[in-house]
Amino acid sequence: MATSTKVSIPRRAKRVQISSLLASTPMAIVAIGVFVVCVGYSVMLSFTKSRLFPNFNWVGLDQYERLWGTSRWVVSVENLLVYGVLFIVLCLISGFFMAVFLDQKVRFESGFRTLFLYPYAMSLVVTGLVWQWMMEPSLGIQNVVQRMGWSSFEFAPLVDPQYAIYGVLIAAVWQSSGLVMALMLAGLRGIDGEIWKAARVDGIPTWQTYLFIVLPMMRPVMITSVVLLAVGVVRVYDLIVAQTGGGPGMSTEMPAKFVIDHITARGNVGLGMAAATMMLLPVLLVIGPWIYREYVRPAKH
C-alpha cells in the first residue's frame, strides 16, 4: 500500500499493487484450479481404468471405444441431437414471433411479456413435474379431451418411447422461449426507426420488412440466443430426471445424465469421464476460439 502514495502515475503498468494481486487470488485459484486442473484431471481419468475411485492404470483410448460401443451412450447422443436441434429452432421461431407481435404497440405489453417470461424463472425440476402431471395418460390433458368427445385423441407422449423426447421438448420450449422473446424484443427496440420509414416509403409490406430487413440485422441477438440455448441443451439433466427419469426405456436418456450416473450409482469413473470429455469437445471447439478472439488476445481499453 505504501507504493500508492505517489502522486503521478506515469504508466498503466504501475497500477499493479500487492492488494490487487491479493484480491485476484480467489479468481486465479478458480480459473486455474477448477477450469484448468479439474478439467485436465477429468480428461486424464478418461484414459484410465478407474472404476469407483480414480486410479492411473492407463488403458489408452479403450474407454472411448467402449463408450461408442455402449448403446445407452449412442442413444443419449442421438436424443441430444434431435432434442437440441428442435429445441433451438422452436425457441427461436416462437421467441421471434412473440417479440414481433409484442412490438406492434399493443396494449398490456408488459403484462404479456411477464407471462411469456415467467417460466424461465422457474426451475427445470418444477417444469418437468408440472408437465409430467399434465401429460399423465389417465388424468391429464389426454383424458380431458377424450371426455369432451374426441375419443381417439392421444396426448401421452411420456409413456411412449417413440414420443417421450417430444414430451420433454414441449416442456423445455415452454420454459425457455420467453428468454428468446426478451432478447429479440430488446433487439427489435434497438433497430433504427429510419429503416422502418424507408421500408414504408418503398412500399414494402411489414412482414417482408421483418423477414428480409430486420431479421438479418438481428444477427448478433440470434447468435447470443443460440449460444445461450445451446449451453442449456448440452447441460439438460434436471428436466430429464424430473419429467421422465430417462425413460421409458432409454428414450429420453441424455449425455449429461450418462456422466452423472456413471460417476455415482454405476461407479465407472473412467467411462463417465470419457463421456464428459466428449461433452467438452464441442464446447471447446465452438467457445474456445471465440473467447480467445474476443477477450484474451486484444489489449483492451
Place this chain on the structure above:
Amino acid sequence: MEQIQLTGPQGPKPKQTSVSRMGVYVFLVSAAIFFCIPLYVMLVTSLKGMPEIRLGELFALPGDPSFAAWVKAWSEACSGVECNGIQTGFWNSVKITIPSVAISIILGSINGYALSFWRFKGSNLLFGLLLFGAFVPFQVVIFPLIIFLREVGLYGSLTGIILIHTIFGMPIMTLLFRNYFASLPDELFKAARVDGANFWQIFFQIMMPLSIPVTVVAVILQTTGIWNDYLLGLIFAGRDNLPMTVQLNNIVATTFGVREYNVNMAATILTAIVPLAIYLLSGKYFVRGIAAGAVKG
C-alpha cells in the same frame, strides 16, 4: 429507447385494418394461455382433494378449494422414509442460497473491478479461462471437485455446497461486474489515483456505491439460479442439506400406493414461489440479468 419507439413506425397506424390488429391480439392471447396453463393446472390441482382429482377434470376449478394439500406438502409429505414435508428443503435452500449469493457477488465484484482497472500480466488469460468456465458442462469438473472436497473433509456439507456455488457463480458474476466497470469512465479511476487512493479505497468508496444497479441484477440472477439448482445440491450438499428442488423431486418420486397429485403440485408450487416472487418483483432487472445470466445452466 423511448425515442426509438416514438420515431418508429409502430406508433398508432390509422390505416391499419382492424383485422390484422385482431390477429395480433389473437396470437398474443393464445400464447399467453399456453404459457399460463401449467401454472393454472398446478394451482387448481393443489387446491383439490384426491377424489376430485380422480374425476379427471384437469382444468376444472376446485369445487371446494382447500389448502390441506399445501399444509401436507409443507409439513408431512414423505421423501424416502422421512415425512417432515418440504419445509426442511426450504430451510436448507435458504441456508445454501443466502451465503452463496453473498460470497459469489463479493468475489465477482472484486474480480470485475481488478480486471477492469488493475490489469496485470495474465489477467486477460485468467478472464478467458473464467469465461470458458461459464460454458463448461458441469459434468466435466464435478468428479475432480468431489475428490477434492472429500480430501479436505467438506464433501456433503453446507460449507461444501456453498463453496461449489461460489465457484460456479464466479464466471458469470465476474463477467457481469467487469462489463459494468468497463462502462464507467476511466477518468473516475484516474482522478482517484491522482488523489492517492489505493486499491481498496477506490473499491469501497467509489466503485461499490456506483455498482448498486448491477448488484441488484447480480442478486436476482444468483438467487434464482442457486435456488433452482438441482444437480449441484444433489451431489454436493449431503443428505442433511438437500435443497428444496432435490427434496421436491424425492417427494414426487416417493410412492406409497396412491400418488397424491394435489400434494405433489402443492410442493411444486411451494418450490417455485421464491424465484417467481423475485421475478415478479424485480421486473426489468430480471430481464437485464438474462443476457448475462443465462450462460449459467
